[in-house]
Amino acid sequence: MKNEALTSPGGFRDYLPEEAAQRRGMTGKAERVFVRFGFVPLETPAVEHTELIAGEEGFAKQTLTIEGGALTLRPEHTLPLARVMATNPGIKKPAKLYRIGPVWRGERQQAGRFKEFMQADADIVGSKSVLADVEILALTYTLIKELGVANAVIYINHRKLLDGLLKLLKVPKAEQGNVLRVLDKTEKIGWDGVLKELKKAGVGMKEARVMKSFVTASGKPGSVLQKLQELLKGNADGEAALAELTEIVGYLDTLKVPGRAWRIVPGIIRGLGYYTGLVFEVVAKGHEDVGSVMAGGRYDKMVGSIGGADMPAVGVSVGIDRLLAAGVGAENKLPQGVLVVSDETTVRDGLMFADELRAAGVSAAPYLGKDKTIKGKLSYAAASGARIVAIIGAEEKKNGTVTIRDMEARSQETCPRAEARARVKKRVL
Incomplete structure (x- = not known):
């Protein structure tokens, strides 16, 4: 067998026990938060019909297909959710649904990005209320706290603000998608690079300057909102979106989400074309190289666009592997159990x-290795992360005892066999 056959394919990777424990710890915490917020589980297949995925802007060149291209490995959890809602009209709405599982994209491998990665999503489907947006933002902040994402900030924007700006600047509708994609590159290529691409897209210098003022507006929420109000004056759609965003962030104060945890950032665009309202990203300061570790927003037209009834929706997606790349989850250790050690004369006692x-x-x-010495067995226990070693040798059997060695405290005691289970349980649990 060739050596390359023994390595993981490019863009895919193995997670050895320590990292696997960190991932499972994070997905477990995320799921517990989802349940606390009243979300219920939904599971969908790993594959969807390519026709469903290919029709969504942003995925056409990023998918992995099978069955000669007829099926596509799901690139996210949102489109499968939309399909489920479109084909199951009996689901009670508003529906609060969460999904946790791998997704696949044909992306170039880089920091925190692979072709296969784990996502945990939660969505509210069937509510137009801004309270649904607020609920998702409150959920996002709680996830940040519970997962231990240090120095994380939620960058918040509203997609219709951008639409209103482009309309105000008379950017042709056919070019608006392209202009938004260019503006979305501001952080990657800088404003000079964006300006060059805007020029290629037919945007004049005057209009480009207004776009720059819009996407680079920063400061305290009040001052940013004031700046946007000035720039959008005269556009009804933009002004309505601004009023909605003002209402949404006002509720964050009510829910005591601290100001340091969020900002209004008009440059947040989100590359996927299905967003229709609130959009947001979570960035872990000091780990910007891995990109956003959580993101989401409102997508009111997706279910209707694939054949179902119009259905408003808003949600958040948590990038578990990006969090791992950002150093989150280290506190989720391998389970520290008990290694039961016996000898040739006490095998049955050890198993029992x-x-x-x-x-x-x-x-x-029970110890299953071939080393017959206590020293060797203790060495294995230390390497495998066992918290307690329970020794039942010939001497212990004769005296009706168990020797309990605490690997963490580096202490040892011998107790009656009848008391051993309770004493071990007390130390471990």
Whole structure:
């Protein structure tokens, strides 16, 4: 077999036990937060018909297909959700649904980005109320806290502000999507690079200067909103969006989301074309190289666009592997269980004690290696992360005892066999 066959394909990777524990720890915490906020689970297949995915702007060149191109590995959880809602009109609405699982995209591998990655999504479908937007932002802030994302900031914007600006500047509708994609590159290529591309798109210098003033507006929320109001004066759609955004962020104060945790950033565009209202991204300061670690927004037209009834929706997606790349999740360690050690004369005793511990809810396993020395078995216990080593040798069997060695405290005691299970459980749990 060739050496390359023994490596993971490009853009895919293995997660060894330590990292796997970190990922599972994060998805477990995310799921518990979703449930606390009243969301219920939804599971969809790993593949969708390519026709569904290819019709969505932003995915045409980023997908991985199978079955000769007829099926596409899901590139996200939102489109499958839209399909489910379109084909299951009996689902009670507003519906609060969450999904956790891998997604696949044909992206170039870079920091925190792979062709296969884990996402945890939560969406509210069937509510136009700004309270649904507020609920998603409150959920996002809670996820930041519960997952331990240090120095994270939610960058908030409204897609219709951008639409209103382009309309005010008389950018032809056919060119608006292209102009938004160019503006979305501001952080990557700088304003000089954006200006060159805007010029190619037919945007005049005067209009480009107004766009720059818009996407670079910064400061306290009040001053940013005031600046946007000045720039959008005379455009009804933009002014309505501004009023909606003002209402949304006003509720953040009500929910005591601290000002340091969010900002209004008009340059946040989100590359996917299906957003229709609120848009936001979460960036972990000091780890900007991995991109946004959470993102989301409102997408009121997606369900209707694929054949279902019009259905407003808003949600958030958590990039588990981007969080891992940003150093989040290190506190999620491998489970620290009990290693039960016996010798040739006490094998049955060791198996019985391990079984008793498991029945009591304690992670326990008998030693299965070939080393016959206590030193070797303790060395294995230390390397495997066992918290406790329960020793039942010939001497312990004779005396009706168990020797309990605490690998973390570096202490040891010998107790009656009848008390051993309770004592081990107390140390571990």
